[in-house]
Amino acid sequence: MSGKxxxxxxxxxxxxxxxxxxxxxxxxxxxxxxxxxxxxLWCRDFxxxxxxxxxxxxxxxxxxxxxRPTDPETxxxxxxxxxxxxxxxxxxxxxxxNLVSRLADQGVRHLETTIAPGNTASIGLFQALxxxxxxxxxxxxxxxxxxxPDDHESEDLYRIGPFERAGARVPA
Numbered sequence: 001m002s003g004k005x006x007x008x009x010x011x012x013x014x015x016x017x018x019x020x021x022x023x024x025x026x027x028x029x030x031x032x033x034x035x036x037x038x039x040x041l042w043c044r045d046f047x048x049x050x051x052x053x054x055x056x057x058x059x060x061x062x063x064x065x066x067x068r069p070t071d072p073e074t075x076x077x078x079x080x081x082x083x084x085x086x087x088x089x090x091x092x093x094x095x096x097x098n099l100v101s102r103l104a105d106q107g108v109r110h111l112e113t114t115i116a117p118g119n120t121a122s123i124g125l126f127q128a129l130x131x132x133x134x135x136x137x138x139x140x141x142x143x144x145x146x147x148x149p150d151d152h153e154s155e156d157l158y159r160i161g162p163f164e165r166a167g168a169r170v171p172a
Contacts, residue, residue, distance in 0.1 A: 006055045008091055010098045013043040013052045013062065020059035021052070028081040030119075039064075042078075049075055051098045053082070053091045060086040063095040067108065074159075075103050077113040080125070096129050100163055110161030114142055116153035123158075130160050 013021065018040035025031045025039070034042075042050065042064050053061035061082035068074045077099075082091045100111060111129075115122045130137040142157035 008060075008089065008094065009054045010051055010094055011054070012047045013050050013064075014047065015040055015043045017052050017059055017062075018043040021062045021064070024059060024062060024081050024083055025079060027083065031079055031081055034079075049099070049103065051095050051102075053086075053095055055086065061091045061095055063092075063099055065099065065111075067103075068112070071110075073107060073109040074161075075099070075108050075111050077111060080122075092125050093128060093132070096125070097132065100129070100133065104163045104165050109163055110159055111163070112157060112159050114155040114157055116155055118153060126158050126160060133160075133163055135161050135163060 019036060021039040021043065022034070022036040026033050046064060046066050049066050050064040051062065052059050061080075063077060063080040065075045065077045068076055077096075080092055080095060082089075082095075096111075100108075113122075113126060115126070127137065138159045140157050140159075141154065143155045145152060145154045147154075
């Protein structure tokens with residue numbers, strides 16, 4: 001990177017971004033990698049509840065989520081990742097803020113995600129989201145490691161909200 005800060009552009013993904021989401025997830029070496037086909041479908045069917053970050057036209061990060069069918073006021077963040085060379089620039093936080101801003105105007109009041117207890121970076125990311133939006137966070141055990149058929153850590157549920165409509169309040 002040059003000395004000049006590069007602009008970060010956040011937008012909804014399209015199917016042409018699917019392979020790049022797969023690449024970012026693969027290169028993260030921390031996410032459970034879905035098939036490339038799954039990321040393509042996600043960009044087609046869940047673009048409204050997802051976002052991508054681009055620097056100079058290249059996808060450098062993403063957040064993918066869905067609205068819970070049994071609770072239309074809750075978006076579930078499935079995955080969030082940022083390229084290694086772009087970390088530390090606040091991209092993950094901006095992706096989440098973009099998602100919450102868009103969805104709060106559509107009636108979404110809460111965000112849920114699951115995080116393994118040892119994933120301190122993700123825990124910090126969602127705690128920071130809670131502070132920026134001036135709302136609350138509840139944590140509870142969701143799945144023990146024994147629930148998984150493979151070698152997988154337990155997953156805790158994080159529920160954040162309620163969020164105000166973005167038009168009324170946008171975080172600093």
